[in-house]
Amino acid sequence: MASAAEQLAANINFGAFAKATELKKRIWFTLGALIVYRLGTYIPLPGIDAGAFAQFFQQQAGGILGMFNMFAGGAVERMSIFALNIMPYISASIIIQLMTAVSPSLEQLKKEGESGRKRLNQYTRYLTVLLALVQSYGLAVGLEGMGSAGSSVVIDAGWMFRASTVITMVGGTMFLMWLGEQITARGVGNGISLIIFSGIVAALPGAFAQMLELGRTGAMSVGFIIFMLVMAVAVIAFIVFMERAQRRLLVQYPKRQVGNRMFGGESSHLPLKLNTAGVIPPIFASSLLLLPLTMAQFAGQQGGWMGQVAAYVQHGQPLYMLLYAALIIFFCFFYTAIVFNPTETAENLKKYGGFIPGIRPGKNTADYLDYVLTRLTVIGAAYLTVVCLLPEFLIAEYGFMFYFGGTSLLIVVTVTLDTVAQIHSHLLAHQYEGLIKKAKLRGRRG
Numbered sequence: 001m002a003s004a005a006e007q008l009a010a011n012i013n014f015g016a017f018a019k020a021t022e023l024k025k026r027i028w029f030t031l032g033a034l035i036v037y038r039l040g041t042y043i044p045l046p047g048i049d050a051g052a053f054a055q056f057f058q059q060q061a062g063g064i065l066g067m068f069n070m071f072a073g074g075a076v077e078r079m080s081i082f083a084l085n086i087m088p089y090i091s092a093s094i095i096i097q098l099m100t101a102v103s104p105s106l107e108q109l110k111k112e113g114e115s116g117r118k119r120l121n122q123y124t125r126y127l128t129v130l131l132a133l134v135q136s137y138g139l140a141v142g143l144e145g146m147g148s149a150g151s152s153v154v155i156d157a158g159w160m161f162r163a164s165t166v167i168t169m170v171g172g173t174m175f176l177m178w179l180g181e182q183i184t185a186r187g188v189g190n191g192i193s194l195i196i197f198s199g200i201v202a203a204l205p206g207a208f209a210q211m212l213e214l215g216r217t218g219a220m221s222v223g224f225i226i227f228m229l230v231m232a233v234a235v236i237a238f239i240v241f242m243e244r245a246q247r248r249l250l251v252q253y254p255k256r257q258v259g260n261r262m263f264g265g266e267s268s269h270l271p272l273k274l275n276t277a278g279v280i281p282p283i284f285a286s287s288l289l290l291l292p293l294t295m296a297q298f299a300g301q302q303g304g305w306m307g308q309v310a311a312y313v314q315h316g317q318p319l320y321m322l323l324y325a326a327l328i329i330f331f332c333f334f335y336t337a338i339v340f341n342p343t344e345t346a347e348n349l350k351k352y353g354g355f356i357p358g359i360r361p362g363k364n365t366a367d368y369l370d371y372v373l374t375r376l377t378v379i380g381a382a383y384l385t386v387v388c389l390l391p392e393f394l395i396a397e398y399g400f401m402f403y404f405g406g407t408s409l410l411i412v413v414t415v416t417l418d419t420v421a422q423i424h425s426h427l428l429a430h431q432y433e434g435l436i437k438k439a440k441l442r443g444r445r446g
Helices: 004-011 014-019 021-040 050-060 064-071 087-102 104-111 114-144 159-186 191-202 204-217 222-244 280-299 305-312 318-339 342-351 363-398 407-445
Strands: 246-252 255-258 261-264 267-273
Touching: 021 159, 021 191, 021 407, 064 191, 087 104, 087 114, 087 159, 087 191, 087 280, 087 318, 104 114, 114 159, 159 191, 191 204, 191 407, 204 222, 222 363, 222 407, 246 363, 267 363, 280 318, 280 363, 280 407, 318 363, 342 363, 363 407
Parallel strands: none
Antiparallel strands: 246 267, 255 261
16 A cells, blocks of 8 residues: 555656645745856956957867866856855765765764754855865966967956955855855755756756757768767666665564564665765766866966876876776775765664664674775766766767766756755645644644
8 A cells, every 4th residue: 555655656747746835935935046156157357358258268268168068057168256166065065075084073063963063064164265266266376377369368467366356266166156055945856956957957948059050061960969968868867767766674672572462564665866976976087086186277288298198188088087996996995985884874774673674783784885886886886987988989989079068967967866856855745734734733623
């Protein structure tokens, strides 16, 4: 027999959505906040010659700047106040999470509940400001060294330009961080993820138009364009299947007698996701590999040793693909070990009287969970590696920069799934409230 939650889920329809006024307010707030973000990507950075920078960007769009521009929703191409986007906050969040695994004090804060999480969030904000300061200053210095055909990108180089750039960029990043937190609290979905999602999706129409233009000029065959579209749909379906896949371990709770009544004897499931690490491994791997490219491009050392290293780790190069795959696999196991602790999970099961049938509570349960999780992570790492390397093989084969692939495609699909799940949860809660109100009215009439 289906549970009450399953029956409610089956009954959710557009009529229920129309009655959920609170959910509609949240959705409208989310859309409004994302529109504000998109408008901000068109506000130019003070002191930049837009024409000279556009010319320089066109020459470098096939490299590191093009990749940054995709994640920033075109803000880098226009060199707007949101050019750094939310990436300093993402980097700070990942660093703090990694530090909780090696720092006993931070690990203790993580276990303290709501108060500990607030302090960790505060540390994340401080680190975000520090990273944004460093990155914005490096960007200001790099902009002063940019130019094309004798024209300089910066109108009036100097300390005033650097100071204004740092203040503007840091302010833009902090505003996006605040906006993301507001979306999470008052909207639907994770605000930070939705900001990145909207930036990537905003580039879709332009990328599709570029592909059609290549087909019109004969640079790409019609058959290849159709193949690309079919492959994109197939990859999206594959990602959805793998992201929703999980191993459900049966957990049994023993029966206990209180007076003349028998309690317990219930069973539940402990879900272990196939991809526990999420999109963190590809983000970490691509960030590390983009580092030499970034340093070489901003330093202007295309012919020195830094330029040679950057040439070997360009997109589509065999060394880049090998290092990319190795780093994804490494971070899959590393991050999974951080977010899921088999020993802690086994102790919690033992404390509440739960056990996995056939496995002794305590250390044996922890070893079994580690055994299962390791094998799941092998499959998850292989899945992430295949999805992320697919566009790299296309770049190596056809010499065309397929930006919408790998990490960006994973982000789009996973954020969509999470947002839809949250909307579904809000609808379930709304229907539960409706049932409770009806039951109270019937009780009063009775």
